[in-house]
Amino acid sequence: xxxxxxxxxxxxxxxxxxxxxxxxxxxxxxxxxxxxxxxxxxxxxxxxxxxxxxxxxxxxxxxxxxxxxxxxxxxxxxxxxxxxxxxxxxxxxxxxxxxxxxxxxxxxxxxxxxxxxxxxxxxxxxxxxxxxxxxxxxxxxxxxxxxxxxxxxxxxxxxxxxxxxxxxxxxxxxxxxxxxxxxxxxxxxxxxxxxxxxxxxxxxxxxxxxxxxxxxxxxxxxxxxxxxxxxxxxxxxxxxxxxxxxxxxxxxxxxxxxxxxxxxxxxxxxxxxxxxxxxxxxxxxxxxxxxxxxxxxxxxxxxxxxxxxxxxxxxxxxxxxxxxxxxxxxxxxxxxxxxxxxxxxxxxxxxxxxxxxxxxxxxxxxxxxxxxxxxxxxxxxxxxxxxxxxxxxxxxxxxxxxxxxxxxxxxxxxxxxxxxxxxxxxxxxxxxxxxxxxxxxxxxxxxxxxxxxxxxxxxxxxxxxxxxxxxxxxxxxxxxxxxxxxxxxxxxxxxxxx
Numbered sequence: 119x120x121x122x123x124x125x126x127x128x129x130x131x132x133x134x135x136x137x138x139x140x141x142x143x144x145x146x147x148x149x150x151x152x153x154x155x156x157x158x159x160x161x162x163x164x165x166x167x168x169x170x171x172x173x174x175x176x177x178x179x180x181x182x183x184x185x186x187x188x189x190x191x192x193x194x195x196x197x198x199x200x201x202x203x204x205x206x207x208x209x210x211x212x213x214x215x216x217x218x219x220x221x222x223x224x225x226x227x228x229x230x231x232x233x234x235x236x237x238x239x240x241x242x243x244x245x246x247x248x249x250x251x252x253x254x255x256x257x258x259x260x261x262x263x264x265x266x267x268x269x270x271x272x273x274x275x276x277x278x279x280x281x282x283x284x285x286x287x288x289x290x291x292x293x294x295x296x297x298x299x300x301x302x303x304x305x306x307x308x309x310x311x312x313x314x315x316x317x318x319x320x321x322x323x324x325x326x327x328x329x330x331x332x333x334x335x336x337x338x339x340x341x342x343x344x345x346x347x348x349x350x351x352x353x354x355x356x357x358x359x360x361x362x363x364x365x366x367x368x369x370x371x372x373x374x375x376x377x378x379x380x381x382x383x384x385x386x387x388x389x390x391x392x393x394x395x396x397x398x399x400x401x402x403x404x405x406x407x408x409x410x411x412x413x414x415x416x417x418x419x420x421x422x423x424x425x426x427x428x429x430x431x432x433x434x435x436x437x438x439x440x441x442x443x444x445x446x447x448x449x450x451x452x453x454x455x456x457x458x459x460x461x462x463x464x465x466x467x468x469x470x471x472x473x474x475x476x477x478x479x480x481x482x483x484x485x486x487x488x489x490x491x492x493x494x495x496x497x498x499x500x501x502x503x504x505x506x507x508x509x510x511x512x513x514x515x516x517x518x519x520x521x522x523x524x525x526x527x528x529x530x531x532x533x534x535x536x537x538x539x540x541x542x543x544x545x546x547x548x549x550x551x552x553x554x555x556x557x558x559x560x561x562x563x564x565x566x567x568x569x570x571x572x573x574x575x576x577x578x579x580x581x582x583x584x585x586x587x588x589x590x591x592x593x594x595x596x597x598x599x600x601x602x603x604x605x606x607x608x609x610x611x612x613x614x615x616x
Contacts, residue, residue, distance in 0.1 A: 157566020210586035214431035216496035220489025232475035244487035255404035286392035308342035310370040344381035369400025372573035383418025402429035452476035560605035
């Protein structure tokens with residue numbers, strides 16, 4: 119026998135739904151109004167939360183206000199506040215009112231659009247918004263559904279990479295005549311490419327010894343050069359290996375470097391490699407015409423991805439993946455179990471119907487298109503371009519301040535909204551790497567006033583400041599610069615002594 123409370127459980131009762139949803143919105147309203155009162159980086163002690171929560175789930179439910187109070191007391195103090203206007207670490211993960219509204223609609227409707235028949239409007243909306251985004255960022259026609267290509271909304275670049283690697287692998291294995299050929303396949307990326315490509319290659323069965331990390335240098339602003347790829351490929355071909363997949367990046371994680379797509383695309387075509395373009399963060403800036411030259415040569419690519427959840431005001435998670443040949447993707451990822459055949463439609467072939475289950479790893483999937491559509495509808499392209507340009511202007515100001523201070527050097531010229539910098543050595547033989555490590559530690563230990571992260575290139579420890587938060591304004595970047603100057607002095611980098 120169930121308890122009276124369990125027997126009476128009505129989990130989607132309209133009145134309860136409205137009251138508890140309002141309570142959550144009110145809670146978040148208070149959080150965002152007071153977000154600057156929280157230290158960006160929490161002073162968290164490992165394992166502390168487990169000591170604050172019960173050992174087992176409750177037998178009886180609790181009111182939502184009690185749950186929210188525990189969120190306020192126990193959860194929020196241990197969070198990294200990614201939406202803080204003084205969060206300059208990694209790359210931003212944007213949130214917005216429109217993104218939240220779209221997420222609420224997606225979660226509230228709670229449909230599962232794995233196939234057109236499972237939710238026709240959700241599937242069709244996704245096809246519409248990925249075409250909208252492709253046009254906004256300036257992708258070639260071949261990546262649009264109308265041009266023979268198409269797009270899908272994945273959860274992350276990691277998922278997009280695995281899907282494209284699988285498509286490239288299966289295409290190559292057919293040509294090689296069997297799965298035993300996988301031991302000959304080689305994947306190429308630069309030392310600046312995201313680590314997800316190595317992880318993805320392992321997942322799809324590429325031997326770790328067949329992943330080539332090609333060195334870049336300051337001479338190419340740390341972009342991957344066609345000559346270096348050609349040399350690596352020629353050596354592998356001479357050894358009887360088969361070039362499979364080449365990753366090019368627009369806006370690398372560490373430095374914001376841009377690889378030359380046209381030159382790399384020509385190499386990929388020559389050796390019949392799959393070329394993927396990763397524009398996870400910087401892809402959002404491509405809606406501004408002044409940055410669309412970064413896509414010169416994109417018509418030579420097989421796939422392109424970018425993450426609206428990074429810099430396009432679309433709450434986690436949302437990654438656009440476009441492919442020039444949907445058939446290459448679906449032939450590798452499709453499955454047609456009998457229990458799904460009962461939702462097929464007689465006119466599927468005539469409609470050239472999209473079933474997104476065949477464009478991704480999982481079967482189930484959320485209604486991601488709703489939140490991206492709401493963001494696009496609510497803000498429009500003009501406001502989004504202004505939003506992106508404002509962040510770039512803030513980063514430009516920070517870069518100019520660094521250049522005017524003799525203590526600092528800008529390691530690579532800023533391309534988008536990422537500034538990579540470090541303290542210069544005062545004297546020959548100074549341990550400048552240790553000095554910069556102390557500086558970053560001092561910045562991040564400054565009672566939570568800001569949070570930055572680092573990168574290492576050419577054995578140099580550098581500090582990264584990535585501008586792009588939805589709540590970040592010029593005053594926060596200026597405060598960040600004051601903090602950097604203050605902490606530089608604390609670690610011994612005094613003005614006038616250089």
